[in-house]
Structure formats: structure tokens, C-alpha cells
Amino acid sequence: xxxxxxxxxxxxPIYSGLFAGRFKEMERIDDALFQxxxxxxxxxxxxxxxxxxxxxxxxxTKYFANGTIVLDKKKHNFLTIQLNINSNTTIxxxxxxxxxxxxxxxxxxxxxxxxxxxxxxxxxxxxISGFKINDTPETSTEQLIDDFTYSFSETIEELTNGEEVSxxxxxxxxxxxxxxxxxxxxxxxxxxxxxxxxxxxxNRALFVLAGLPTVTDILRxxxxxxxxxxxxxxxxxxxxKDVKFVIDRAIEEVNEKEQMEIKIVDxxxxxxxxxxxxxxxxxxxIGFCVIVNLKSNQIxxxxxxxSMYQQGGALDLIGKRYYMDLYYNKIKVDxxxxxxSIMAKEWDQWISKTEIRKDFKGSGTELNNGIKALxxxxxxxxxxxxxxxxxxxxxxxxxxxxxxxxxx
Numbered sequence: 001x002x003x004x005x006x007x008x009x010x011x012x013p014i015y016s017g018l019f020a021g022r023f024k025e026m027e028r029i030d031d032a033l034f035q036x037x038x039x040x041x042x043x044x045x046x047x048x049x050x051x052x053x054x055x056x057x058x059x060x061t062k063y064f065a066n067g068t069i070v071l072d073k074k075k076h077n078f079l080t081i082q083l084n085i086n087s088n089t090t091i092x093x094x095x096x097x098x099x100x101x102x103x104x105x106x107x108x109x110x111x112x113x114x115x116x117x118x119x120x121x122x123x124x125x126x127x128i129s130g131f132k133i134n135d136t137p138e139t140s141t142e143q144l145i146d147d148f149t150y151s152f153s154e155t156i157e158e159l160t161n162g163e164e165v166s167x168x169x170x171x172x173x174x175x176x177x178x179x180x181x182x183x184x185x186x187x188x189x190x191x192x193x194x195x196x197x198x199x200x201x202x203n204r205a206l207f208v209l210a211g212l213p214t215v216t217d218i219l220r221x222x223x224x225x226x227x228x229x230x231x232x233x234x235x236x237x238x239x240x241k242d243v244k245f246v247i248d249r250a251i252e253e254v255n256e257k258e259q260m261e262i263k264i265v266d267x268x269x270x271x272x273x274x275x276x277x278x279x280x281x282x283x284x285x286i287g288f289c290v291i292v293n294l295k296s297n298q299i300x301x302x303x304x305x306x307s308m309y310q311q312g313g314a315l316d317l318i319g320k321r322y323y324m325d326l327y328y329n330k331i332k333v334d335x336x337x338x339x340x341s342i343m344a345k346e347w348d349q350w351i352s353k354t355e356i357r358k359d360f361k362g363s364g365t366e367l368n369n370g371i372k373a374l375x376x377x378x379x380x381x382x383x384x385x386x387x388x389x390x391x392x393x394x395x396x397x398x399x400x401x402x403x404x405x406x407x408x
Contacts, residue, residue, distance in 0.1 A: 004254070004258060004291060004294070005253070005254055005257040005258055006254075006288055006291045006292065007249075007250040007253040007254055007257075007287075007291075008250060008284045008285075008287040008288035008291065009284055009288075010281060010284040010285035010288050010317070013055040013056040013058075013059045014053075014056045014059075014280075014284070015056055015059040015060040015062075015063055015069070016060075016063075016069065018246050018249055018250055018284070019056060019060065020238060020242040020243075020245040020246045020249075020280075021238045021239065021242035021245075022053070022057060022060075022235075024233075025046070025057060025233055025235070026060070026064075026071060028044065028231070028233065029044065029060070029061050029064055029208070030064060030071050030072070030074065030076075032044055032206055032208075032231075033064060033065055033076045033078065033168075033171070033206065034074070034076075036078075036168070036169050036171070036204055036205070036206040037076070037078075037168035037169060037204065039201075039203050039204055040203075041169075041203060041204070041205060041206045041207075042206075042231050043190075043194070043206060043207040043208065043209075043229050043230045043231065044061075044206075044207075044208045044209070044230060044231055044233065045177075045208075045209045045210070045211075045215070045216075045219075045227075045230035045231065045232045045233065046058070046208070046209070046210040046211075046233050046235055047210070047211060047212070047213055047215060047216065047232060047233065047234050047235065048210075048212075048213075048234065048235030048236075049212065049213070049279075049348075049393070049394040049395055049396055049397075050212070050281075050322050050394050050396055050397070051279045051280065051281035051282055051318070051322065051396050052235045052236075052237070052279060052280065052281075052396075053235060053280035053281070054175070054210040054211070054235060055175055055210070056280065057210065057235070058082070058173050058175055058208065058210050061171070061173060061208050062080045062082055062171070062173055064076060065078040065080045065171040065206075066078060066079070066080050076168060077166075077167055077168045078167060078168050078169055078170060078171045078206070079102075079105050079106075079159055079165075079167045079169075079170050079171070080105065080170075080171045080172075080173060081098060081101045081102060081105065081170060081171070081172045081173065082101065082173040082175070083097050083098065083101065083172070083173065083174050083175070084174075084175050084176060085174060085175075085176060085177065085179060085180055085184070085186075086176065086179045087179050087180075087181050088181065089179075089180065089181065089184055090181075090183055090184060091141055091144055091145065091183075091184060091185075091189070092144065094184065094189075095144060095148050098148075098172075102155070106165070109165055145189060145192060145193075148193075149192065149193050149196045149197075150196070150200075152170075152193065152197070152205070153196065153197055153200045153202040154202075155170070156169060156170055156197070156202040156204055156205060157202050160202075160204055168204065169204030169205055169206065170204070170205045170206075171205075171206045171207075171208065172205065172206070172207050172208070173208045173209075174186075174207070174208070174209045174210070175210050175211075176210070176211060177209040177210060177211040177215050177218065177219075178211030178212040178213075178214045178215035178218055179211070180218050180222075182221070182222075184222075185222045185223075186218065186219060186222055186226075187218070187219035187220065187221075187222030187223040187226025187227070187229075188222045188223035188226060189222070190207060190226065190229060191223050191225060191226045191229060194207070194229055207229070207230075209230065212378075212393065212394075213381065213393055214378050214381075214393070216232070236278075237277055237278025237279055237395075238273075238278040238279075238280060238283070239278065240269070240270070240273045240278075242278075243269060243272050243273040243276065243278065243283060244269045244273075246283060246287070247264065247268075247269060247272055247287065248264075250287055251264060251299075254291070260297060261297060262294070262297050262298070262299060263297060263298050263299070264298075264299045265298050265299060265300045265301070267300075267301040268299050268300055268301050268303075268304055270301070271301035271304040271305055272286065272287070272304055275304060275305060275308040275309075275314075276308075277395065277396070277399055279396055281318070282314070282318060282396065285314040285317055285318055286304065286307055286308050286314040288314070289307035289308070289313055289314045289317075290303055290304055290307045292307075293306065293307050309403070309407075315400065315403055315404075318396075318400065319400050319404065322396070322397070322400070323397055323400050323401075326379065326397075327340070327401070327404075330377060331373075331374075331377075331379075333370065333373075335360075335362045335366045335367075335370050336370040336373055336374060338360060338361065338362070338370075339356060339360065339367070339370045339371065339374060339380075340374070340379070340380075340392070340401055341401055341405055342356050342359045342360060343356065343380065343390065343391065343392050343398070344392060344397075344398040344401040344402050344405075345402070346391070346398075347392070347395055347398045347399075348391050348392050348393070348394065348395040348398055349391060350383055350389050350390070350391045351389070351390060351391060352388055352389050352390075353367070353371065353388040353389075353390070354388070356371075356390075371390065374390075375390070378393060379392070379393060379397075380392055380393060381393050
């Protein structure tokens with residue numbers, strides 16, 4: 001079997017090359033960076049389903065901010081701190097992760113320990129104590145937040161007005177913010193931090209968060225006013241022209257590397273858009289499978305469709321990565337899966353309990369228990385202000401359920 005270069009990257013975030021669309025978001029990121037450099041930040045919150053490209057957009061934000069990527073000839077010069085959090089991340093974990101990332105970024109600039117030693121000595125107590133927080137004055141949660149806040153402020157002052165390094169400010173990027181636990185109190189934490197930066201006149205810090213749709217509830221539960229800190233952007237699937245851009249760019253790469261000419265037959269781009277539903281991760285996985293399955297120099301609609309639906313194809317790989325465990329392991333009762341299958345007929349649109357009951361083969365008690373369990377697991381969402389109306393959290397999940405059910 002001959003090998004062929006494959007330009008698609010379904011297992012990694014993409015910030016250049018095959019990155020497409022998101023022009024509105026890119027402009028907002030660029031302007032937010034500009035405003036932050038002038039002491040007037042607007043924090044950004046990107047919300048979207050699994051596979052929609054949140055992590056790729058955050059990676060693009062990082063490289064915009066540090067000047068690696070330039071948009072419209074405007075080069076930014078921020079120190080960037082990128083953090084991934086999960087359901088176990090505590091305040092102590094967050095602070096230690098931040099300090100380590102700060103050290104790494106300063107090391108890249110060949111900076112000495114001056115900034116770290118001057119403002120972040122208190123973190124040594126956490127590292128020595130094994131991240132434990134107790135009620136003593138030095139390691140209480142409140143004291144840690146205060147220490148972090150003023151250390152953060154001093155760092156901004158040193159980076160923007162100091163003699164050793166010169167930066168426009170700091171950009172803090174937080175992925176999977178929807179996983180923040182109650183103990184972290186992310187919304188309240190960031191609200192307190194940003195208010196202190198304003199009062200200290202060191203407000204050259206931009207916070208960029210991304211998460212699943214439940215992220216707004218996580219922030220609001222932490223502090224009712226925390227969402228006011230952010231300009232929220234809902235990431236939607238790519239348009240057909242963006243899908244075409246990705247496929248055209250990928251084929252150009254293959255033709256250049258292989259010194260051959262692969263052609264895209266009429267209707268193939270439309271089929272890519274149809275089966276991927278415009279989801280960047282779906283598109284990358286389908287494209288990868290198409291190149292693997294390609295036996296000639298022509299990409300036809302049939303090859304695209306086969307690469308999506310065949311055994312071991314793109315849909316199977318996507319399902320194993322995102323949904324198999326959720327559908328079979330985290331849901332132990334068949335009647336719960338039946339509810340999901342009924343709701344998937346409406347994709348991710350709102351559906352009432354009355355409508356679900358029409359197709360549900362089980363008792364009223366089973367239906368009520370199933371809906372409650374799915375809500376508690378954040379698999380389905382409740383329409384705010386309306387009783388008994390729900391939807392699947394992810395359109396891509398609905399897509400997988402429907403195809404999975406058709407294939408038995």
C-alpha cells in the first residue's frame with residue numbers, strides 16, 4: 001500500500017493553514033487586544049458545542065496576542081498565559097499553574113527571575129504544603145486570592161512599565177471553563193480580580209474563556225454579576241464557503257507535496273458540507289478519511305459519503321472520541337437512551353415533555369426520572385423560564401445518535 005501525505009488534523013487544534021471562517025471572532029479578538037493595550041479590556045467568552053473549534057480559536061488568540069500571527073499588519077505584544085482547567089481544579093491549583101506558565105513565558109524572553117521573585121513568593125507556601133488550603137491566615141482561600149490578585153497587578157506593572165521587559169499587558173486564556181468546579185468559584189474569582197486591577201490602575205489584562213453552553217450557568221452560579229465581565233460569542237458551524245476554503249487548501253497541500261493533481265468533482269464540496277454539518281472537527285475527520293480511502297486522483301461525492309458512514313469511518317471515530325462513553329457508560333438505563341433518541345429527531349431544537357411522551361415507550365415515572373437524570377448530567381438543557389421544555393446540548397450529538405440508530 002502506497003503512502004500519501006494527509007493534510008487534515010482531526011486530533012489536534014488548528015490555528016493556521018486549514019483554519020477557516022471565524023472572521024467576525026478574529027476581528028473582535030484583534031480589537032479586544034488593541035483596547036487592552038490602552039487600558040480598556042473587553043473580556044471574551046466563546047461558547048460552543050463539542051467539535052465546533054473552541055480550542056483552535058483560543059490557540060489563534062494566543063498567537064495573535066504574542067505577535068506570532070499578524071492581522072491587517074497590526075502586531076500585538078502581550079505575554080500570554082494559557083490554562084486548562086477541569087472539575088478538580090482548585091484555587092491553589094489555578095494559582096500554581098498560572099505561576100508556572102508565567103515562569104515559562106518569561107524564560108522564553110530570556111528574562112531573569114526578578115518578576116517572579118518580586119511578586120510570587122507566596123506560591124512557594126502552596127508548593128511546599130502540597131496545594132493544601134486550611135484555615136490558617138497564610139493559606140486560607142481568601143488570603144490566597146488576595147495574594148494572587150496583588151501579585152498579578154504587580155506583574156502587569158512590571159511588564160508594562162518596568163525596565164527588564166516590555167509588554168502590552170497579559171492575556172489569560174482559559175479552555176474548558178464549563179468544567180470549573182463550585183469550589184474554584186471561577187466567576188466570582190475573575191470578578192474580584194478584574195475589579196482590583198481597575199482600582200490599582202493595572203487594567204491591561206484580557207481574559208478569554210471558552211466552554212460548552214453550560215459555561216454561562218457555571219459563571220452565574222459563582223457570582224450573579226460575573227457574566228457582565230464578558231462579551232459572549234456563540235460559535236456556529238462553518239458556512240459552505242468556509243468548508244470549500246478548507247478542502248481547497250488541503251488539496252493544494254497534497255498536490256504540492258505529492259507532485260500530483262487531485263481534483264474535486266462537482267458536488268463533493270456540497271457533500272463535505274452536508275455530512276460535516278459545518279463542524280470543524282467533523283470536517284477534519286472526514287477529510288482525513290477521504291485521503292486515506294482515495295484510490296484515484298478524484299474526490300467524488302460518493303467517496304466523501306462513504307468515508308463518513310462506512311464501518312470504521314469518520315462517524316465511528318468521532319463517536320468513539322466524544323459520545324460512545326456518554327451514551328453507553330454514563331447512561332445505564334435504556335429508557336434514558338430512548339429519550340435521547342426521541343429528542344435527536346429534533347436535532348438540538350427545543351422539544352416539550354408532552355411531545356417526548358407521544359413517542360416514549362414507558363411509564364410517566366420512567367420519563368420523569370430519565371429527564372431529571374439527563375438534566376443533572378448536563379446532557380440535555382432546560383429552556384430558561386419555560387417549564388417542561390428541553391433540548392440536546394450538542395447538535396453534533398444529535399447527529400451521531402440519529403446515524404448510530406439507523407445503523408443499528
